[in-house]
Amino acid sequence: MSIELRRARSRQMVIFFLGCGGMIILLGRLYYWQVWQSGSLTRLANSEHIQNQILNAPRGLIYDAQGHLLATNVVRDDVYITPLQFASDFTDNYPTELSTEIHALHQVLPSVSEDQLRKDFGFSLQAVRVAEQIDPGQSQRLRNLHLPDTFLEPQTWRVYPSGDLASQIVGYVQDGKGIYGLEAKYNTLLAGKAGSFTAETDLNGNPLTVGASSEQDAVKGANLTLTIDSFMQYFVQTSLQDAIQQLDAQSGTVIVLNAHTGAVVAMAGYPTFDPNHYGDFADQKGCIGSEDVYLNPALFCDYEPGSTMKAFTMAAALDQHIITPDTSINDPGYLNFSDGTPTVHNWDDEGYGKETMTQVLQHSANVGAATVATWLGPNRFYPYVERFGFGQPIGLFQPEDPGGYRTNTSVGWSESDLTRQAFGQSITASPLQVVRAYQAIANSGVMMQPYLLASINDNGHIVTTQPQMLRRVISAETSQTLTGMLISTAEYNHITLPGYSIAIKTGTATTQGLSMDQTEASVAGFLPASNPQFVILVKLDRPQKTIYGGTAAGPLWRTIAQQLLAHYSISPDQSQ
Amino acid sequence: MYGSRAWTTATSPKARSEASLLTQRRRHMHPSFFRMGPSALCITCLLMVGFMAVLYLSQVGQVVAANHQLQDIRNAQAALERQNQDLVDTLTREQSPAYIAEQAQKMGLGPTMPPLGVDPKNLWVVQVSHLQEMGQGDGPLQP
Numbered sequence: 001m002s003i004e005l006r007r008a009r010s011r012q013m014v015i016f017f018l019g020c021g022g023m024i025i026l027l028g029r030l031y032y033w034q035v036w037q038s039g040s041l042t043r044l045a046n047s048e049h050i051q052n053q054i055l056n057a058p059r060g061l062i063y064d065a066q067g068h069l070l071a072t073n074v075v076r077d078d079v080y081i082t083p084l085q086f087a088s089d090f091t092d093n094y095p096t097e098l099s100t101e102i103h104a105l106h107q108v109l110p111s112v113s114e115d116q117l118r119k120d121f122g123f124s125l126q127a128v129r130v131a132e133q134i135d136p137g138q139s140q141r142l143r144n145l146h147l148p149d150t151f152l153e154p155q156t157w158r159v160y161p162s163g164d165l166a167s168q169i170v171g172y173v174q175d176g177k178g179i180y181g182l183e184a185k186y187n188t189l190l191a192g193k194a195g196s197f198t199a200e201t202d203l204n205g206n207p208l209t210v211g212a213s214s215e216q217d218a219v220k221g222a223n224l225t226l227t228i229d230s231f232m233q234y235f236v237q238t239s240l241q242d243a244i245q246q247l248d249a250q251s252g253t254v255i256v257l258n259a260h261t262g263a264v265v266a267m268a269g270y271p272t273f274d275p276n277h278y279g280d281f282a283d284q285k286g287c288i289g290s291e292d293v294y295l296n297p298a299l300f301c302d303y304e305p306g307s308t309m310k311a312f313t314m315a316a317a318l319d320q321h322i323i324t325p326d327t328s329i330n331d332p333g334y335l336n337f338s339d340g341t342p343t344v345h346n347w348d349d350e351g352y353g354k355e356t357m358t359q360v361l362q363h364s365a366n367v368g369a370a371t372v373a374t375w376l377g378p379n380r381f382y383p384y385v386e387r388f389g390f391g392q393p394i395g396l397f398q399p400e401d402p403g404g405y406r407t408n409t410s411v412g413w414s415e416s417d418l419t420r421q422a423f424g425q426s427i428t429a430s431p432l433q434v435v436r437a438y439q440a441i442a443n444s445g446v447m448m449q450p451y452l453l454a455s456i457n458d459n460g461h462i463v464t465t466q467p468q469m470l471r472r473v474i475s476a477e478t479s480q481t482l483t484g485m486l487i488s489t490a491e492y493n494h495i496t497l498p499g500y501s502i503a504i505k506t507g508t509a510t511t512q513g514l515s516m517d518q519t520e521a522s523v524a525g526f527l528p529a530s531n532p533q534f535v536i537l538v539k540l541d542r543p544q545k546t547i548y549g550g551t552a553a554g555p556l557w558r559t560i561a562q563q564l565l566a567h568y569s570i571s572p573d574q575s576q
Numbered sequence: 577m578y579g580s581r582a583w584t585t586a587t588s589p590k591a592r593s594e595a596s597l598l599t600q601r602r603r604h605m606h607p608s609f610f611r612m613g614p615s616a617l618c619i620t621c622l623l624m625v626g627f628m629a630v631l632y633l634s635q636v637g638q639v640v641a642a643n644h645q646l647q648d649i650r651n652a653q654a655a656l657e658r659q660n661q662d663l664v665d666t667l668t669r670e671q672s673p674a675y676i677a678e679q680a681q682k683m684g685l686g687p688t689m690p691p692l693g694v695d696p697k698n699l700w701v702v703q704v705s706h707l708q709e710m711g712q713g714d715g716p717l718q719p
Contacts, residue, residue, distance in 0.1 A: 069668040075658045136662050155656075161668035206647050208640075234673035 005435050035331060049119065051201040057192030060221030062170060064230040065454060070170055071183070071275075074159050074288075076138045077152040079109065079131040083121050086149040096199050101147060107132065107140045158183075160275045166233050168296040169226070169267055169452060171397075172275035182224065182452065185397040189456065194223035222458035227263035227451065232256060235563050236266040240538075243556045244270050249543035251287040253297045254560065255435045256337045259532035261467035262439060262448030264396075265564075267432075269297035273437060288520075288541045299396060302403035302428040303539070307364040307549065308511030309424030309525045311486060312437060314357060317372045317476040334403045335367045341415040344370040344423075347508065358485045362492035364506060366423045373422030374415075378408035380536030381418060382561035387473045388437040389447065394451055403428035424507060435537040437473075438524045441482055442503070442532035445474040487529050493550045495558055499572030501529035501566060504557065518542050521552035527561050528573040534564050 006292040033041065062071035100116045109131050120128045133143075139152060158173040171181025178187035187288040199213035209214065236254045256265040273281035273293050287297035295301075315322040333351030344354075346366050352359065360368030373381055385405065386392075393402040405427035406413045420426040432450060437545050440447035449468040456463045474482075486503035490496060495504055504525025510516055522539040526532040536557055543552040564570070613622065669675055680686070 068671060069664065072661070072665060072667050074661045074666065159665060161665055162672040163674060165674065208643055231673055234677075461593075500701070516660065 016318045033468040053197045055195035055218040058220045060190040061223045063225045064228045068230045075154050076133040077483045080127045082149040087191040088554035164274045167275045172278045189222040193219040227454045232266040237268040240270050250539045250542040252540045253431045255537045257535040258440040262450045298432045299400040302401045302430045303426045304508035304509040308425040308505050310369045311505045313422040319474045328356045331367045361489045369423040370419040440473040442526035444476040445479040495554045502527045508549045517549045521549040522552040523557040530573040
């Protein structure tokens with residue numbers, strides 16, 4: 001073999017190996033992209049043309065007893081601008097175009113100043129939100145204008161068409177989650193279940209029917225129907241607000257229950273809030289002891305029930321056959337105890353002399369109630385306090401303050417506690433507990449569980465709440481006797497309605513450490529007394545113009561009772 | 577089928593000569609498709625592939641058009657749902673007791689006692705004898 005041929009062979013070999021090396025490098029590179037980086041590149045590619053969308057479930061609606069909407073959803077647009085894109089689109093005549101754009105935006109969105117818009121366009125950002133939750137009319141005007149580099153982003157919002165109506169019952173929604181009230185308690189039911197949608201998309205992001213796609217439908221939230229009657233709720237709310245303003249009171253609560261079922265017909269607190277603008281009420285205080293206006297005072301704001309408690313003391317003694325309505329005592333206006341228990345005085349320091357048990361209620365005599373409590377003794381008094389539901393949570397929704405009291409088994413208990421609890425001191429209860437206890441008296445001694453939810457409609461599956469009996473607290477006979485005594489008390493206090501019998505007890509509670517004119521005035525009772533349909537509690541905190549239950553809360557109680565009778569066409573049970 | 581017919585024909589040697597039988601058999605076994613030259617066959621294949629491609633693209637085009645229509649319908653549905661929600665919201669607002677009271681006051685109507693009640697002092701209850709109650713009488717109300 002010649003040298004030239006050998007050289008040629010060598011060159012061929014070098015070229016061959018170089019070719020092989022190149023091929024190996026290319027194969028390595030191919031392996032790197034196709035195998036090593038396959039996962040991340042596939043993800044990147046899919047993210048470009050596959051849309052994975054979460055389908056939000058529409059939140060369930062809330063209705064009142066008559067089917068009026070209390071909470072619903074609407075779609076409102078947020079307005080965005082794209083400052084960087086705008087700057088690159090109009091490099092030649094940027095100032096002129098910017099002025100035109102800002103002027104047009106300001107014309108549609110007068111709440112956003114031109115200075116603010118100019119500032120927003122100055123940001124070096126891809127997108128800036130300039131307005132939130134604009135009106136449908138504004139949305140349409142913006143769509144018609146076709147402004148460059150401005151777009152609308154639809155968002156679903158929870159709205160409450162009746163404003164502050166029953167707001168402390170319903171609560172509100174923040175970032176898709178129920179806060180306070182029924183929105184919080186039934187959040188899981190109301191929220192439903194989000195779905196998903198995956199599909200290949202075109203250049204505009206529209207999903208294509210060609211190619212693989214998968215869709216899991218969203219399950220919309222359950223609709224709730226409440227026992228609340230919007231008309232009565234509105235009447236109660238506005239009447240309470242008027243009464244508080246007229247009497248220069250601090251706050252107040254009104255509850256109306258169905259006497260037979262325990263259904264809540266109306267439940268109002270003042271001050272209250274508008275759930276559509278809940279943020280504006282963040283600094284506002286609620287009832288006494290509450291820093292928060294969003295809490296429901298009927299459940300959360302416990303108080304010393306005062307003389308409204310005397311009805312339960314009498315109920316216990318009547319049920320134990322210790323007294324009859326005509327049992328009499330001598331009331332000198334005070335009651336001393338030999339064991340060192342502090343002396344009990346009547347609220348007006350008056351002595352009524354010989355008075356019957358009915359008169360004890362009429363006079364609201366502390367001495368009479370304390371005497372009955374000593375006759376009962378702790379072993380017969382406290383079981384009744386417990387059966388009437390004091391100190392026990394009701395569970396309508398959270399937060400709730402069930403109040404409390406000391407019994408003869410509690411540390412530090414003394415006879416003084418017993419005698420004071422008999423007329424509503426040294427014991428705290430929520431307004432709902434007090435009205436529930438009166439409901440038991442009205443319902444022949446049978447206590448029903450108060451409830452707000454009439455039915456749940458979970459996508460066609462309807463669950464209706466049945467009235468639930470809790471327990472028999474007193475006998476039907478005791479209930480009837482006590483009702484007669486409470487009717488006399490209403491007449492004595494001049495809280496009457498022509499043609500109707502009314503059974504009530506007033507209460508004026510003072511707080512230790514505060515002056516005697518800082519009271520919590522209340523009236524609790526039911527009507528028509530012969531066949532009770534509604535139980536009503538009115539409580540006003542710190543009224544200034546008049547401080548007593550009968551004079552401060554009494555007129556409001558009567559106004560609400562009268563409206564209930566008219567609204568539900570209740571026949572008179574008495575001849576005039 | 578061709579084969580079967582050919583063999584059936586071939587079973588009658590008395591009628592035709594052997595040569596004509598072979599020609600006939602070839603004609604039956606090789607239809608015009610197989611008698612094409614390679615160029616013609618290629619062109620035919622290309623035409624068929626082209627036709628299939630046009631057919632496929634036409635189908636895809638129709639699907640894409642349908643997809644656009646579907647998108648339009650979905651958008652219209654969303655807009656209608658949104659409009660419906662707005663109308664329900666407006667209707668509920670205008671049926672709310674607060675709105676009705678406000679409108680009534682604007683019309684000059686007002687309660688005789690704040691906010692909507694009647695003064696009990698001015699109220700007379702007229703008892704009418706022999707009237708029968710409507711509904712269930714003593715039964716509990718369902719508010």
